[in-house]
Amino acid sequence: xxxxxxxxCVIPGRLPFLEASARRIFEKIGFKVGDxxxxxxxxxxxxxxxxxxxxFLALGARNLCLFEESNNNxxxxxxxxxxxxKTVKHILDNDDxxxxxxxxxxxxxxxxxxxxxxxxxxxxxxxxxxxKIKEKVKKPLKDLKVAGHPGCHxxxxxxxxxxxxxxxxxxxxxxxxxxxxxxxxxxxxxxxCGNPVEKSDKDISLSILESKLKSMKEAGADCITCVCxxxxxxxxxxxxxxxxxxxxxxxxxxxxxxxxxxxxxxIDTEKLGLNSHRIKVNxxxxxxx
Amino acid sequence: MQMVDFExxxxxxxxxxxxxxxxxxxxxxxxCPVAFVTKGEFNPRKIIEQSLLGLKDQKPNVWLCCTCxxxxxxxxxxxxxxEIFEKIKNKIVLLGEPYPKTFKMxxxxxxxxxxxxxxxxxxxxxxxxxxxxxxxxxxxxxxKKLLDATDFEKKIKIHxxxx
Numbered sequence: 001x002x003x004x005x006x007x008x009c010v011i012p013g014r015l016p017f018l019e020a021s022a023r024r025i026f027e028k029i030g031f032k033v034g035d036x037x038x039x040x041x042x043x044x045x046x047x048x049x050x051x052x053x054x055x056f057l058a059l060g061a062r063n064l065c066l067f068e069e070s071n072n073n074x075x076x077x078x079x080x081x082x083x084x085x086k087t088v089k090h091i092l093d094n095d096d097x098x099x100x101x102x103x104x105x106x107x108x109x110x111x112x113x114x115x116x117x118x119x120x121x122x123x124x125x126x127x128x129x130x131x132k133i134k135e136k137v138k139k140p141l142k143d144l145k146v147a148g149h150p151g152c153h154x155x156x157x158x159x160x161x162x163x164x165x166x167x168x169x170x171x172x173x174x175x176x177x178x179x180x181x182x183x184x185x186x187x188x189x190x191x192x193c194g195n196p197v198e199k200s201d202k203d204i205s206l207s208i209l210e211s212k213l214k215s216m217k218e219a220g221a222d223c224i225t226c227v228c229x230x231x232x233x234x235x236x237x238x239x240x241x242x243x244x245x246x247x248x249x250x251x252x253x254x255x256x257x258x259x260x261x262x263x264x265x266x267i268d269t270e271k272l273g274l275n276s277h278r279i280k281v282n283x284x285x286x287x288x289x
Numbered sequence: 290m291q292m293v294d295f296e297x298x299x300x301x302x303x304x305x306x307x308x309x310x311x312x313x314x315x316x317x318x319x320x321c322p323v324a325f326v327t328k329g330e331f332n333p334r335k336i337i338e339q340s341l342l343g344l345k346d347q348k349p350n351v352w353l354c355c356t357c358x359x360x361x362x363x364x365x366x367x368x369x370x371x372e373i374f375e376k377i378k379n380k381i382v383l384l385g386e387p388y389p390k391t392f393k394m395x396x397x398x399x400x401x402x403x404x405x406x407x408x409x410x411x412x413x414x415x416x417x418x419x420x421x422x423x424x425x426x427x428x429x430x431x432x433k434k435l436l437d438a439t440d441f442e443k444k445i446k447i448h449x450x451x452x
Contacts, residue, residue: 012416012424013406020419037425040403040432046356047395047405050378051388055439059399062435105438109431156358157371166362192322192357199391200352207326208355273419 001117003125004034004072006063008081009041010229017273018229021258022077022122024267029132031125033075039063042084045153046196046230049084057098058105060088064119065111074119079228082121083153083161089119090160121154123227123257124163127171133178138266140180141288146260147221147252148172148183149212151231152192175257176225179264186219188212193226195234209234210242213250223253223284225260232256236278253281263288297380298343304376310366311337317360317370323353333360333370340373351377352389382445396445400436403427 011019026033040059043049049056064085067074076082092099093115103112126133150169158166167190173183194208213235216224224235236254243250254277262272263285274281302308317333318324324331331353351374360370382388395405403426416424436442 007424009405012421013404013408013412016412016416016419016421019421023421035422038427040427041399041405043399044395044405047392048399050356050375051382051392051396051445052439052441053375053379055436055441055444058435058439059432062432105435108434108438152355152357152359157361157369166358190359192355192359194322194355196357197323197353197355199395200389204323204326204331204353205355208322211322211326271420273415276415 001071001073002032002034003075003120004036004067004070006036006039006042006067006074006076006081006085006119008076008078008229009044010233011077015229015232015276017276018232018256018258019077021256021262021267021272024271025126025133025258025261025265028262028265028267029129029136031129034070034072036066036070036072038066042078042081045080045084045087047199054101054105056084057088057091057102060084061092061102061106061113062109062111064089064117065106065113067117068114073117075122075125076119077122077229079121079151079153080230082119085119086160086162089115121163121227123154123171123175126175126257126261130174130178133175133261133265137178137180137264139264139288141260141264142180144181144284144288145184145220145222146176146181146255147186147216147219147224148176148189148257149193149224149226149231149235150190151226151228154227172225172227172257176260179260181260181264184216184219184221186215186221188215193231193234195230198234205234206238206242206245209238210246210248213239213242213248213252216252217250221252222287223255223281225255225257227257239279251279253277253279253284255281255284293343295343298341300380301340301373301376305369305373307366307368308337308340308373311341311368312366313338314365316363316365317368320359320363322357322359323355327353333374336374336377337368337370340377351381385446385449393445393447396441397447400433400442400447401429403429403432
């Protein structure tokens with residue numbers, strides 16, 4: 001079965017340059033991905049999904065129905081969306097009673113959830129095509145030390161995500177290696193970036209981020225890479241504020257893994273919209289030139 | 290004075306039976322990044338203890354869970370803490386107790402736009418410049434029908450002013 005993008009909210013609405021890098025590299029490795037119209041918020045597993053479980057299931061199931069109708073698997077560009085959609089599928093596929101209840105709700109909009117499509121995080125698909133990526137590398141990102149941040153919803157809950165090791169993940173580092181860069185080991189690699197708790201308490205969110213940045217700095221990283229737009233925003237948008245509050249001097253450029261791969265594949269930087277990054281990436285581009 | 294409400298505990302157990310398995314070892318709190326930076330002020334073990342005891346008035350900081358699921362992975366008893374916290378949040382919302390307004394703002398945006406972050410004109414132009422396709426969002430009327438079927442607006446008290 002072919003794949004279509006589930007874009008979510010944050011990437012198309014705030015960080016479209018991340019979407020551009022993803023589309024360019026999937027084209028480049030010859031992996032065809034279509035577009036699915038009429039999707040809603042997944043819904044956000046750290047936000048609206050926390051308010052009412054029934055609505056979480058209904059909204060998620062409606063999105064899944066759209067892909068069932070067009071007969072496509074989901075390729076999600078966001079870890080949060082991936083977790084939400086995989087969770088809804090897991091619950092409805094394993095609980096007939098719940099599935100009946102939700103289908104009764106979906107009936108008002110003329111839809112029925114069946115459960116016959118698959119959901120994948122984009123990095124999962126990249127990892128499955130890692131040999132193809134390596135073959136196509138034109139400009140290896142030599143001597144670039146990258147702190148990979150796998151993030152939470154990419155991995156956990158493992159029972160539902162059913163993918164990389166939830167406490168000792170390897171796939172992101174292997175993707176970093178595929179670009180020719182060096183993944184750095186750092187103490188808090190597996191920790192949350194702090195973004196989700198910003199909705200309730202910004203100080204806590206920034207404190208978590210600061211611990212993480214400190215750990216990356218101690219490990220000698222040149223830049224950060226991640227696979228989720230919430231993590232991306234946390235790292236790229238908040239380092240300046242961290243420096244003011246904690247009297248620090250963090251200045252890590254932040255890349256989506258699709259951007260690092262795009263650079264290694266020799267895709268024109270103009271087409272990637274890298275000038276949209278808040279922490280400027282020029283020094284890194286010079287380093288790898 | 291603490292109110293003990295076994296009904297609260299029983300409802301939670303009915304929704305997530307794994308609550309029963311907790312033997313209070315504290316592994317969850319030692320793996321929690323929020324517990325770490327708040328020096329234990331946020332304490333997932335304690336929230337589970339209070340839930341087991343049915344101390345329903347003691348659920349002040351469940352919204353500080355960052356949903357990272359580290360506790361769930363590390364729990365030797367396979368207690369689904371993040372999911373239990375989600376059920377507690379659902380109950381707080383349903384009871385009409387205050388909850389952080391950012392959550393309501395996001396829900397409002399989904400009701401009105403179908404998306405947590407609506408597409409603005411500058412972003413639509415930027416998408417064009419980057420050669421990205423037009424995003425065709427969900428039909429709001431259709432979504433509204435579905436959200437009415439789950440009684441979403443009423444459950445989350447969408448029209449009440451939150452602090």
